[in-house]
Amino acid sequence: MMSGxxxxxxNVSKKFKIFEDKPATxxxxxxxxxxGVYQEKWVLRDISFDVPKGKMIGLIGRNGSGKSTxxxxxxxxxxxxxxxxxxxxxxxxxxxxxxxxxMDFTGRENIYMNASIFGLSRxxxxxxxxxxxxxxxxxxxxxxxxxxxxxxxxxxxxxxxAVHVDPDILLIDEILAVGxxxxxxxxxxxxxxxxxxxxxxxxxxxDNGVMERLCDELYWIHxxxxxxxxxxxxxxxxxxxxLNDSEERRLTEESEIVAxxxxxxxxxxxxxxxxxxxxxxxxxxxxxxxxxxxxLAEITRVTMVDSKGEExxxxxxxxxxxxxxxxxxxxxxxxxxxxxxxxxxxxxxCCYGTNTHIDNExxxxxxxxxxxxxxxNLNLVAGEYYLDVACHHEDGTPYDYITKALTFNVKSYExxxxxxxxxxxxxxKGGNVNNE
Amino acid sequence: MINDWIDIYKxxxxxxxxxxxxxxxxxxxxxxxxxxxFLNPLMMLVVYSILFSIVVRMNVENYPLFLFSxxxxxxFFSGSILGSSSVIVGSANLIKKIYFPHEVLPISIVLxxxxxxxYGLVILIPALCIYGYYPNVYYLxxxxxxxxxxxxxxxxxxxxxxxxxxxxxxxxMLIIIMNALFYLSGVLFPLTAVPEKVRWxxxxxxxxxxxxxxxxxxxxxxxxxxFSISMxxxxxxxxxxxAQRIFAKLKFxxxxxx
Numbered sequence: 100m101m102s103g104x105x106x107x108x109x110n111v112s113k114k115f116k117i118f119e120d121k122p123a124t125x126x127x128x129x130x131x132x133x134x135g136v137y138q139e140k141w142v143l144r145d146i147s148f149d150v151p152k153g154k155m156i157g158l159i160g161r162n163g164s165g166k167s168t169x170x171x172x173x174x175x176x177x178x179x180x181x182x183x184x185x186x187x188x189x190x191x192x193x194x195x196x197x198x199x200x201x202m203d204f205t206g207r208e209n210i211y212m213n214a215s216i217f218g219l220s221r222x223x224x225x226x227x228x229x230x231x232x233x234x235x236x237x238x239x240x241x242x243x244x245x246x247x248x249x250x251x252x253x254x255x256x257x258x259x260x261a262v263h264v265d266p267d268i269l270l271i272d273e274i275l276a277v278g279x280x281x282x283x284x285x286x287x288x289x290x291x292x293x294x295x296x297x298x299x300x301x302x303x304x305x306d307n308g309v310m311e312r313l314c315d316e317l318y319w320i321h322x323x324x325x326x327x328x329x330x331x332x333x334x335x336x337x338x339x340x341x342l343n344d345s346e347e348r349r350l351t352e353e354s355e356i357v358a359x360x361x362x363x364x365x366x367x368x369x370x371x372x373x374x375x376x377x378x379x380x381x382x383x384x385x386x387x388x389x390x391x392x393x394x395l396a397e398i399t400r401v402t403m404v405d406s407k408g409e410e411x412x413x414x415x416x417x418x419x420x421x422x423x424x425x426x427x428x429x430x431x432x433x434x435x436x437x438x439x440x441x442x443x444x445x446x447x448x449c450c451y452g453t454n455t456h457i458d459n460e461x462x463x464x465x466x467x468x469x470x471x472x473x474x475x476n477l478n479l480v481a482g483e484y485y486l487d488v489a490c491h492h493e494d495g496t497p498y499d500y501i502t503k504a505l506t507f508n509v510k511s512y513e514x515x516x517x518x519x520x521x522x523x524x525x526x527x528k529g530g531n532v533n534n535e
Numbered sequence: 536m537i538n539d540w541i542d543i544y545k546x547x548x549x550x551x552x553x554x555x556x557x558x559x560x561x562x563x564x565x566x567x568x569x570x571x572x573f574l575n576p577l578m579m580l581v582v583y584s585i586l587f588s589i590v591v592r593m594n595v596e597n598y599p600l601f602l603f604s605x606x607x608x609x610x611f612f613s614g615s616i617l618g619s620s621s622v623i624v625g626s627a628n629l630i631k632k633i634y635f636p637h638e639v640l641p642i643s644i645v646l647x648x649x650x651x652x653x654y655g656l657v658i659l660i661p662a663l664c665i666y667g668y669y670p671n672v673y674y675l676x677x678x679x680x681x682x683x684x685x686x687x688x689x690x691x692x693x694x695x696x697x698x699x700x701x702x703x704x705x706x707x708m709l710i711i712i713m714n715a716l717f718y719l720s721g722v723l724f725p726l727t728a729v730p731e732k733v734r735w736x737x738x739x740x741x742x743x744x745x746x747x748x749x750x751x752x753x754x755x756x757x758x759x760x761x762f763s764i765s766m767x768x769x770x771x772x773x774x775x776x777x778a779q780r781i782f783a784k785l786k787f788x789x790x791x792x793x
Contacts, residue, residue: 116791175634178787190634198632201556203563212556215548216633224548 104187105268105299106150106173111182113143113168142168144323146182155300157314157331159307159338164320166303170194170272173301188267188299191217197257202246206237206256209245213257217264227263235259255282262289268299287313307335308514336512343413343510350412392497396428396436396464396490401504403486414477416511416520422472424488428464428498435493436462438470445483445506450518456493478520481511536776539783542636549635553643558650576607576655580662595725597666604753605722605746607659611652612688612742613713618644619692620699620706627793637786638779641696645689649681663753673752676759680748683764687741687771693778697785700792721746741767 116137143165150156158166171177172184174192199216200209210231214224232241235255245253262269271290290313293300304310310317310331317334319327321341327334404410406419414420422440439454455462462470484507489500543550562571583606584599595601619641623630626640660670699705717723720742729737737743744767748759 176631177790192633195632199629201560203560204556212549212552215546215552216629216635218545218549218635220548221551 103152104149105152105154106187106301107185108146108148108169108173109183109185111143111146111169111172111179111184112141113165113172113177113179114139114141116140141323143172143179146320146325148318148325148328150299150301152187152299153297154315155294155302155313157302157304157310157317158320159303159305159310159317159334160320161342165323166320167194167272169320170270170301170303173270186268189218189264190268190270191261191264191266192270192272193258193261194270194272196261197253200245200253200257203244205244206232206235206241206248209256210260213260214264217261217266219264223265227265231259231263234263251282258282258286262293266298268301269293270301272303273305307339311335339510339512343508346508347411347413389502390500392489392491392499394499395432396426396498398424398488398490398499398501398504399427399467400425401486401488401501403505403507411507413508413510416481416509416513417476417478420474420477422474422486422488424470424472424490425467426464426470426490426499427467430464430466433464433492433498436464436498437491437493438462439487439489439491440472441487441489442479443485443487444518445485448518450479450484452487454489477509478522479509480515480517480520481509481513483508536779536783539636539638539779543638543642546635546639550639550643550646553639554647554650557643557647572651572654573658576658579603579606580658593724594728597668600663600666600668601725601750601754602723603659603662605749607652607655608684608749609717609720609722609742609746610655611648612684612745613717614651615645615648615688615692616695617706617709617713618648619696620709623696623700623789624703624793630789630793637789638693638782641692641782642689644696645685645692648688649685652681659753668754668756671756673756673758676748676752676764679768680745680752680759680764683768683771684745686768686775687745690771690774690778693775693782697782697789700785700789716740716742719743741770 117140118137146165146169148156158169160166168177170192171194172179173186174190174194175184176194197213199213201212204212207228210228211221211224214227214231215221219227235241235252235258237252237256240248240252245256248256269290287309290300290302294313302310302314314331316328317331318325319334319338327337400423402410402423403414404421404423405414408421424438424440428436437454437456439452439456441452442450444450485503486505486507487500487502488504489497491497491500558572559569562568565571567574580599580603583602587593587598587602593601622640622644623637629635630637663669695705695709719736720740721729721737726734726737726747744760744763748764751757751759
C-alpha cells in the first residue's frame, strides 16, 4: 500500500439477503433442499476512497443509505462481497459502546475485559486504567458490578475505554445521539484532541454543523453509492439542497393527494346537500376549527410563490416571496374590507403580522379577485412556519379567517438563531483605536 | 492462514480474559463458588467408588480409579465439543458488534476445559496415591498426551462450532454422538472386555487411543504407546489445519446466520 494512506477502500460492494423464510435445521435443508426465499439487496455498490493518515473524513447520507454498513466493513465486523479494504494501524470503533460488557463484573473487571477485545495487552491496560477510570468519572463505583450502573455511567465507562485504546484509526458512528449535553461536549472535545494528535478518523453523524467543522473531507452516500465528495462546506450544502428538494417533492405530492381528496369530498357534499337541503344551511355555518367568519367574503385559495413564480414549500432565506389570496365576495354587502396576513413559528409564536388597514391600503372588492402581498426579502431564520390569512371588516368583524392556511419552510446554510434575520456586518478595530 | 493464527495470537489477552470469565462466572452466586471446580470431580469420585464397590461389581481391580483416570479427560473432551457447538450462536451479540477473530470463542472453551482438567488432577492424583498408585517417571509423558488431546479437541471444536451456525441440529445430534462415543472409547471398560471381532473400532478410534494413554500412565503406571500417540499427534495437527481452514471459510457468513 502507498505510504501515507491509513485506509484504502477499493471497489467495495456489499449485499444483504433479506430472508422471507429461512430454514435453519438440517432436516429443512436436506428434505426441502431450499435455501429459503430471499431477496438480495445491494447496500453498498462500488465504493472506493482513500483516507490519508491524520485526516478526518465524514460520511453523510440519509438513514439506510449504507453509511453504517460501510463503517462495519471498515471495522471488519462485516466482510465485503466484492472489493477490498486495507487498513494500516490499530482500529478502535465507537460503534456499539459497551458491547461485551459483562453485567456481573465490576467496572474495573470490565475495563480489562473490554479493552482486551480491542487487542490491548494486560500491561497496556494496567498503564491506562487509572486514566480510564478518571475520564469515566466513576470514582468508587468502579468496584461495583456494571448492572448497578445508571445508563449514563455505563456510557461514560464504555466511551472512556474506547477512546483510551490509543488507536491509530478511530471509527465513530453517531455517538452524539446518546448522552446528555455535557457528555456530547466531552465526546467532541475528545475527537478534536484525537484530530490534533494526528489520528485518522472516520465519522458518521447527522449533525451537519459538527461534520462541517471537524472533517477535512466529506463523502455523501446515497442509495448505496458515493454521489459526491470533497470540501465539507460544499458537500453539506448540496446534501441539504437535495434533502430540501426531496422534502419539497414529498409535500407537493401530499398536497396533491389532499386536493384530490377534497374534490371528491365536495362531490359528496353536494349530493348530501341536495338530500337534506334545509338542515345543511345551519351546519354550514358552524365554524370549523381554524377557520371562522360570516363568509360574506370568502378566501378561496392561498398560495405562496418564489421569485420564479413557482409554488413551493421551501423558500430561501432573504429571497423574494409573493403571497396570493384569492377571494369570492358578495360585493354589495361588503364595506371597508381589510386583508391581513400573519406568519407564525410552528409553536405559535407570531413573527410578523400586518394588514391593509395598518399599511393604509384602501381596497374595494369585486365579486372575485386576488390580493397579492409581495415580500421583498424573506428575512426569517431557517425553520418551519405557518401562515394565517384573514379578511375582515375594518371594525374587526371577520368575514373569513383561516389559521394555518399553509405551512412553509425557510432554508438557510447559516446556523443563526432567533426569528428574523437582521442585516449586519462585523467590524473589528484593534488596539490602536484612540479612546478620545 | 498464518495471518489468521497471528491475528488470534494478537487477541491472546481477550482469550485469557474469556477463559477466566468462564471459570469465574460458572459458579458465581453459589455458596461454594470456585470450590465447585474441585468439589465436582471429588463428588464424582465418591459416587463411582460407592457405586462400583457396593452396587455393581466390576472384574477390574480398583475399578473407580480405573474409570476415573480416563473419565476426567473424557469430560474435558466431550465438554469442549458440546460447549463449542453453541458458542458462536450464543455470542451473536458480541460478533455483531465488535470485530475479533471468532476462533477465539471455541479456543477459549477448549482452554477453559483444559484448566478445569488440570484442577481435576488435584483430586485424581491424591486419590490414586491413597490406593497406592504413586506418581512415577511416566507422568513425564502427561504433558505430551495432554497437548495431543488439546490439539485434537481444538480441531474438532473449530469444525463443530462453525458448522452448527448453519445446521443448528448438529448441537443436538452431538449429544447423541458423544454418548455413543463414550462407550466406544474404552472409558468404562478395558479393551480385553471387548470381543475380538469389534476390537478394531477401538484401535482406530483416536479418542480410545488417548484414553488408553492416560490409563497407562495413571492406572497401569507404564509407558504409553508412543507410536500411537505420535501418529495421533500428527493426525490432530493436520486436522487442526483443515479445521481452521473450514472455520475461516465459514466465519464470514456467521453474521448473516446468527
